[in-house]
Amino acid sequence: GENVEQHPSTLSVQEGDSAVIKCTYSDSASNYFPWYKQELGKRPQLIIDIRSNVGEKKDQRIAVTLNKTAKHFSLHITETQPEDSAVYFCAATPGTYKYIFGTGTRLKVLA
Amino acid sequence: GAVVSQHPSWVICKSGTSVKIECRSLDFQATTMFWYRQFPKQSLMLMATSNEGSKATYEQGVEKDKFLINHASLTLSTLTVTSAHPEDSSFYICSARPLTGTATDTQYFGPGTRLTVL
Numbered sequence: 001g002e003n004v005e006q007h008p009s010t011l012s013v014q015e016g017d018s019a020v021i022k023c024t025y026s027d028s029a030s031n032y033f034p035w036y037k038q039e040l041g042k043r044p045q046l047i048i049d050i051r052s053n054v055g056e057k058k059d060q061r062i063a064v065t066l067n068k069t070a071k072h073f074s075l076h077i078t079e080t081q082p083e084d085s086a087v088y089f090c091a092a093t094p095g096t097y098k099y100i101f102g103t104g105t106r107l108k109v110l111a
Numbered sequence: 112g113a114v115v116s117q118h119p120s121w122v123i124c125k126s127g128t129s130v131k132i133e134c135r136s137l138d139f140q141a142t143t144m145f146w147y148r149q150f151p152k153q154s155l156m157l158m159a160t161s162n163e164g165s166k167a168t169y170e171q172g173v174e175k176d177k178f179l180i181n182h183a184s185l186t187l188s189t190l191t192v193t194s195a196h197p198e199d200s201s202f203y204i205c206s207a208r209p210l211t212g213t214a215t216d217t218q219y220f221g222p223g224t225r226l227t228v229l
Contacts, residue, residue, distance in 0.1 A: 032216040043115075043204065043220040044155070051216075089154060097143060097208055099218060101154045 002027040002094035006102030013080050014110050021105045023090035024072040030092040033073050034099070035064060037086045044089060048075070080109045112138050115207050117221035124195055125229055131191045132224045134205030140185035141207035145218060146178070149202045161188050185210060195228045202226075 003026045013019050023033075031052040036044035050057045050064045050073065057064050061080075066073040077084055087106050091099040114137040124130050134144055143162050147155040159180050161167040167180035177199075179191040188207075192199055202225050206218035 034217060036220075041223075043222045046217060046219070049217065093216065096160075097216065098145065098157055098160055099155075100157070103154050106152075 002030065002092055002100040004090060004092050004100050004102040006090055006105060008105060010106045012108045012110060015080060015082060017080055019077045019080055019107055021075045021088055022072060023102045025092035027094040028071065030094050032093040033066060034091050035075050036089045038089065039086045082109050082111050085109045113219040114138050115219045115221040117205055117224050119224060120222060121225040123227045123229065126196050127194055129191055129193045130195055130226060131189055132203055134188045134221050136186045136207040140210040142210040143208045144182060144188040145206045146180060146190050147204045149204060155204060197228045200226055200228045
């Protein structure tokens with residue numbers, strides 16, 4: 001079945017620096033890759049997504065890149081702010097609309 | 112738009128009792144709803160996929176007789192934890208996938224239900 005690896009598990013950056021989180025998936029049939037942000041005790045919120053026919057997508061300070069050949073995709077956050085601190089999850093979709101989530105990255109932005 | 116609610120937000124019950132959790136899509140129709148379980152500081156683990164009017168599809172290792180799922184309409188799915196035990200204590204989150212529109216791949220999540228079994 002589909003497996004999604006996510007690294008790093010924790011990431012601390014200084015405010016204003018960039019943060020990069022990487023995910024690798026196993027099922028080449030996956031064609032949709034969302035990223036969610038989850039604050040403590042709250043629901044996951046979609047922050048950006050990318051489909052397999054696109055290599056890169058950007059939304060203000062957030063961008064996602066996809067390398068289908070290597071089966072990995074990355075989340076890039078620039079000019080980080082304290083409110084970016086949260087747990088971030090990537091997911092892959094092995095063809096049946098269900099998500100297989102990565103293990104999560106706890107991001108801390110230090111003021 | 113794309114709001115999903117869950118009720119209750121938290122519940123405490125005695126061992127051996129059953130607990131029902133509701134998941135509603137408030138402003139859209141959901142062809143599919145999903146139920147996840149999340150342990151502290153861990154990822155979301157998919158338990159089952161539910162489609163309106165049909166039986167849920169359970170992930171490997173999830174007991175279908177313990178976690179009963181009913182998807183009665185395009186806006187409501189329920190998860191019943193039967194004969195709950197302390198090891199069932201967890202954060203249960205549902206999500207819904209829109210029936211129409213450009214975001215039918217996207218899942219919108221409910222706020223979660225924290226279940227504590229004494």
